[in-house]
Amino acid sequence: MHQVTPARTTAAAPADFRQRLLDGLALSITERGYQDTTVADIVRLAKTSRRTFYEHFSGKEPCFAALITEANNEMIRRIAAAVDPADPWQVQVRRAIGAWLDAADTQRAVAHSWIRDVPALGMLARELQRDLMERFITMVQTLTDTAELRGAGVGRASRQQAIVLLGGLRELIATTVEDGGRIADITETAVQASIALLGPSS
Incomplete structure (x- = not known):
């Protein structure tokens, strides 16, 4: 009598399909931009x-919001891990x-x-931007609230400082990409x- 071996399933888990969809959106944004991307x-x-x-997202905008949230979370993770x-506090800033x-x-x-497309998403954009901003502020305040920085006269960053930092660097990145420049430059x-923004006031 031959032993029957159950057939191996190749079905992907729901999380795998979700990630494939996010990767597909990221690739389409690279190829044609978000505005011209369709489901x-x-x-x-x-x-x-x-x-x-449609089992995972109700439309293109929620899929985009999920992609941006994941990208932001990964950015925060990489920044925190690099510091x-x-x-010395200047080295910490440089690495971050x-x-x-x-x-x-x-x-x-x-x-x-x-940077450029999220503001066009209406109410969803406002909620998303607020959430991402709060996560960024928390990261900046955590990274600047250390003994090394306090010893150098650098206090914990304020909300206003964190917002200025985020806004300035985001705009610098966006204009560099639009001008065809290298982000590393x-x-x-x-x-x-x-x-200059985070350093001692005196």
Whole structure:
């Protein structure tokens, strides 16, 4: 009597399909931009179906919001991981900015779309931007609330400082991409501006 071996399933988990859809949207943004991307483009690049898309997202905008949220979370993770709180504070700033710009350069089109396209999403945009801003503020305040920085006369960043830092660097990244420049080329400007903003007042 032959033993029957159960057939191996190749079905992807729901999380796998969701990630494929996010990757498909990211690729379409790179190829044609967010505004010209359609659900059909996302589905085609994700190699899945419209039915699968609508099982995970109610439309293109919620899919975009999920992609931007994941990209922002990954950026924050990379920045936090790059900083050693025992380093001199200027080194900490340089490493944080370097990690930020590296993360933006990894997905230039998505980073640019986050800056330029999210504001066009109406109420969803306001909620998304507020949430992303709060996460960024928390990260900046956590990174600047260390013994090394306090010893150097650098206090915990205020909300206003964190907002200025985010807004300035986002605009610098966006204009650099739009001008066809290399994000790495703005590192020194971004580092020096951040040191000036966060450094001792006296």
